[in-house]
Amino acid sequence: MALKKSNKLPQTAALKQILKRCSSFGKSSGLPHDVPKGHFAVYVGENRTRYIVPISWLTHPEFQSLLERAEEEFGFCHDTGLTIPCEEVVFRSLMTSMIR
DSSP: OOOOOOOSOOHHHHHHHHHHHHBOTTOOTTSOTTSOTTEEEEEETTTTEEEEEEGGGGGSHHHHHHHHHHHHHHOSOOSSOEEEOSOHHHHHHHHHHHHO
8 A cells, every 4th residue: 555645845844935935034135125024925815915924923823724724725836925715804813812
């Protein structure tokens, strides 16, 4: 019986890929000027509302769950920004709980 190889990146590699593509961490060229250092932009909901979130959120289990859903639905190889597949009201609630 052969083992099926997963197409998913290991979590560490996925997080590095997110940082490389979407953050202002350590780079200044080619990034939006309105994203402060140590943050990255995500797009949420049906209208793709843009939110700026701190890189530290990448370690929160709730946010990691959203990233896994994003990877399953959209993958990380696209040029339209990191899209989080959840309703805006749910994302805002998560943001509020993570800020506390």
